[in-house]
Structures are given as structure tokens and as C-alpha cells.
Amino acid sequence: MTTMRATPISFSRTIYRLHDTVVEWATALPLSIVQLASRVAIAEVFWQSAQTKLASWPVTLQLFAFEYRVPLLDSGLAAVTATTAELSGAAMLALGLLARLASLMLLGVVATIQIFVYPDHWVEHLMWTSLLLLILSRGAGVISVDHLVSRRIRAGG
Template identity: 60%
Template sequence: MTMLTPTSMPARSGLAGLYSQALQFASSVPLSAVQFVARLAVAIVFWQSSQSKLASWPVTVQLFAFEYRVPVLDPGIAAVLATAAEFSGAILLFFGLFSRLAALMLLGVVATIQIFVYPGHWGEHLTWAVPLLLIFARGAGVISIDHLAVRFFSRER
């Protein structure tokens, strides 16, 4: 049984032809471009969140004490941990450095928010989790410091 791929499909006309061309175009998008855009998109979200926390630290601690209420952790400690994870995770993702570790760390932040803080906002949390899962599963791509480091350290010396 032969599988038809977008590039091996016979030429068609009309709507089927347009669909076939769309599939060919989609197949030509490099995965590294998708990884790069995913990294930037999610880095921006967590960068902005960390910056709003840092802009008014007393308000941030109050939010952790009275609204977020992460169980077991003191609100001051939870605020520091969340802010540090968002800040460092955003920077690491932006540059593509230790990207899988950064993605895993931010997935932990998203899971904490989903489970303990805003369980009804799962749709928004999925929009953050999906690019993080892509980065965790496939890495940062060739447009990253991770890629450069692998190339540098894997050279024969």
C-alpha cells in the first residue's frame, strides 16, 4: 500500500488542486522556523508576566497571599520562585539556551497555575503549554544557542 504525501500527490485542478498546493506549502515550512516562533511567542508571555511582577513587588506578594494561594508554599517564597522561573525561562527560551530545561520549568509553572490558581482557564494555559511541549520534545531548532553548542562540542578534536 503506497501512501500519498503532499509532494507525491497527482496534480489536480479546482478546489482539490488548491488544497494540494496548500499541503505542499505547509510541508515546506522548516520545523526550525516553527520552533523559533514558538520560543519567541511563549518567551514574550512569560517575560511580560515577570516584568509585571517585578514592577510592583508588594502587590505581587499580596496576589500570592490572597488570590493565587499556592498550597504549602509561603506567599513570599512562591512569588520569588514564580518570578524567577518566568524571568529566567523567558530569557533562556529567547536565546535558545538550555531550551528543553527552560520549557520543562515553564510547563511546571503552567501546571501549577492550572491546578492551583485558575483551573477554569485551561484554554489559555493550553496556548502556553503547546509551544512549550514542542520545544521540550523537539528542542530549540537550528536558530538557537543550543544548536551552536551541540555543533561546537561535537566537533572532532
Template identity: 60%
Template sequence: MTAISERSSTSQAGLFGFYRRMIKLPELIPFSLVQLGARVAVAHVFWQSAQTKLASWPVTLQLFASEYNLPFIDPSIAAPLATTAEITGSVLLFLGLFSRLGALMLLGVVSVIQIFVFPENWAEHLLWASLLLLVLTRGAGVISLDRIADSLFAARRQS
């Protein structure tokens, strides 16, 4: 009976040990890669959206006037504002330059889309908002112009 219980505990320790090692593996992924992935993914979504708007500006204005129906703002003002925010925010996120500002801008766009335009698409908006909140709260990461600028400014302060 003792030999059986020893074998059983050894196989459990082996199985549990293997499981523990496997669930720890993702922790080896550098967080900066996660940040870079979040930045690039969400920047791509909004860059594509802006390019679609620019490809047919008359259609864009018509959509803002009829389908989007934003309250409190004229479609002829809302369309260029939204497009500018999408382009600017996308570029800032992609480059990792003033990335928190870019994330904040695009969070504003996501909020307007969620509240006033397509509230039924909440799951997609939540995905975008989650990526943007990651960048807003944790920054752009090591692979960014923000990090390079921070290093340059830190060197200047020390000298």
C-alpha cells in the same frame, strides 16, 4: 457523453490538483521557524508576567498571599520562586539555550497556575503548554544557541 465525462474528470483533476498543491504549501515552511515562533511567543508571555511582578513587589507578595493561595508553600517563598522561574525560563527559551530546561521550568509554572490559581483559564494554559511541549519534545531548532553549542561539541568530539 464521453467528451462531457472527459471534461468533467479533467476539471476535477485540475481542481483537486490545485487543492492538493495548496494544502501542501505550508509544508514548505521550515520547522525551525515554527520552533522559533513558539519559543519567542511563550517567552514573551512569561517575561511580561515577571516584569509585572517586579514592577510592584509589595503587590506581588500580596497577590501571592491573598488571591493565589498556593497550598504547601509560603507566599514569601512562592513569589520569588515563580518570578525567578518566569525570568530564567523566558531568557532560556528566547535565546534557545538549554531550551528544554527552560520549557520544563515554565511547564511547571503553567501547571501550578492551572491547578491552583486560575483553573478556569484552561484554554490559555493549554496554548502555553502546547508551545512549551513543542520545545520540550522537539528542541529549540536550528535558530538557537543550543544548535550552535551542539555543533561546537560535535566538532570537539570528532577532533
């Protein structure tokens, strides 16, 4: 009776084949799926944040007055600006409508939060920034209003 033992060389080849298979599979994943998932994920973060602010506006105003202090901006104006940016940015990203502009706007929100409000939450902010930078640099993808508009413009109307 012969027993088969894996040699280091055959084990290495198996690992390389497995790696190549995973890379091939991952490469076949359409970028538009990644873009859509990124848009929906980050849109949800900002949509929920805005909904929380709107659910209790007096509390939101207090938070902006005493905890979310942003220099050079009146706390009421800061509350309205942040809520508007979160709502509109989230909706634009979810639809893929002017997604790069929405990403840029929300990157400003994240930068403001990181610098002035919660500097210790940099890991979470880095995650948000990563998704927003993907959308800013690569666009909304094929599954978006931006793509439909672009196709229509290129087709001549």
C-alpha cells in the same frame, strides 16, 4: 457562444490541487522557523508576567498571599520562585539556551497556575502548554544557542 460550466469533477480536482499546493507550501516551511516563533511567543508571555510582578513587588506579594495561594509554599517564596522561573525561563527560551529544560520548568509553572490559581483559564493554559510541548519534544531548532553548542560539541570542541 459556449459557456464553460464547472462540473463537480473538475471542481473537486481544483480543490485537491489547491489542497496539495497548500500542503506542499506548508511542508516546505522549515521547522526551525516554527520553533523560533514558538519560543519567542511563549517567552514574551512569561517575560511580561515577570515584569508585571517586578513592577510592583508589594502588590505581587499580596497577590501571592491572598489570591495565588499555592499549598505547601510560603507566599513570599512562591512569589520569588514564580518570578525567577518566568524571567529565567523566558530568557532561556528566547535565546534557545537549554530550551528543553526551560520548557519543562515553565510547564511546571503553567501546571501550578492551572491547578491552584486559575483552573477556569484552561484554554489559555492549553495554548501555552502546546507551545512548550513543541519546544520540549522538538528542541529549540537551528536558530538557537542550543544548536550552536551542539554543533561545536559534535565537531570536537
